[in-house]
Amino acid sequence: MSNISEMLGSKYPIIQGPIGAINTPDLIAAISEAGGYGMLALGFMNDIEEVKRLILEVKKRTSKPFGANIMIINPLNEKIIPILAESGIKTVTTSVGFPGQIYPQLHANGIKGLHVVLSLKHAISAEQAGADGIVAAGSEAGGLRSTGSESSTMVLVPLIADNVKVPVVAAGGIADSRGYKAAFALGASGVQIGTRFMATHESGIHPEWKKQIVNCSDGETALLPVDNMMMRAIITPQLKERLNDPAFDIKKEFKLANANRAWNSADFSLVPAGAGQVSALIKEVKSVKEIIEEMVK
Ligand SMILES: Cc1cc2nc3c(=O)[nH]c(=O)nc-3n(C[C@H](O)[C@H](O)[C@H](O)COP(=O)(O)O)c2cc1C
Structure with missing residues (x-):
């Protein structure tokens, strides 16, 4: 090797x-x-x-x-x-x-x-x-x-x-x-x-993002569509509620172009906090x- x-x-x-x-x-x-x-x-x-x-x-x-x-x-x-x-x-x-x-x-x-x-x-x-x-x-x-x-x-x-x-x-x-x-x-x-x-x-990264990683449990990340790709992100209770709303059009809401703005200001309604499944161990x-x-x- x-x-x-x-x-x-x-x-x-x-x-x-x-x-x-x-x-x-x-x-x-x-x-x-x-x-x-x-x-x-x-x-x-x-x-x-x-x-x-x-x-x-x-x-x-x-x-x-x-x-x-x-x-x-x-x-x-x-x-x-x-x-x-x-x-x-x-x-x-x-x-x-x-x-x-x-x-x-x-x-x-x-x-x-x-x-x-x-x-x-x-x-x-x-x-x-x-x-x-x-x-x-x-x-x-x-x-x-x-x-x-x-x-x-x-x-x-x-x-x-x-x-x-x-x-x-x-x-x-x-x-x-x-x-x-x-x-x-x-x-x-x-x-x-x-x-x-x-x-x-x-x-x-924003302290709120670190907090979300530390608080993220097993099964609380998912792959979400962003532009023409998928991104693994933390599913908070607020995000879960939005995702369950039939009027919520995820493809229109989350844009890669907004990721920097969202992540720098911890406005995760714009683009959710990206993180891996391993967050559950952190x-x-x-x-x-x-x-x-x-x-x-
Ligand atoms: C929010 C976020 C953004 C990422 N951006 C990039 C990137 O720009 N380029 C890249 O090659 N990998 C990117 N990655 C992947 C990481 O570099 C790394 O391969 C991945 O996080 C490893 O999995 P782990 O999160 O379970 O440790 C990103 C990961 C996250 C969580």
Whole structure:
């Protein structure tokens, strides 16, 4: 099994899951300082100067390696990739889009990439397109999903590990040492963690969002339509009431374009609080260091 820490340059094979357009240099640096691999979320980035500023802010806080997530559909990637290379970023994750064009571009800039997939079919085509690794995100994960039926982490990770030669990173449902160890037993060479790192002191998400994650119980997240995709979100009693109202047209109400406004102001009536099923295991807001130390012990 390949060691993903070597590719990342981090002490532990733990990657921070990027969260939409929310970038918290404090969180990214804390994860890298604690031995993980902090990640800039550049998927929705439309401002090159902001990319440079964010990189500088992280570098002020840590000299340890960190990476970035780019969405293949972002037209600015051609400009973003050389900036990442100049700043010394060696490994990125790519998501949302066909990886055929971006991998030659990444490699020409000396950058390796792990492509985020939700199915075996896409893992195989990503490997053929030159991806250096795969992030296999099971259906319990937080974030955007397809509208199709998808496998859980427990099924997807071994399935992909059996069918590709590149290293596989497990994402979805990992919050503590049990999930961490399970990922390796399933054939993964690393983990990517979103929701658990959102509910940390260092995370820049709205305190109300952290509260919703901590208060979320078993069965209180669901996949909801947002534009032409699905997004796993926390179903609060208020949201449940709206969803049960026959006059409520979910497709008209929730728009990805409103996600930043909703999430920054905790106006979850606009777009609900995104989070994974693993929220049910998260009982308190902790520091990144505490989480990582507990995870790897
Ligand atoms: C609100 C939210 C937004 C996300 N945005 C992105 C994103 O922009 N790009 C991406 O590749 N993954 C995104 N993800 C997925 C995470 O990076 C990560 O893979 C996922 O949260 C892992 O599952 P977990 O939440 O169970 O840990 C997002 C997840 C959440 C909860």
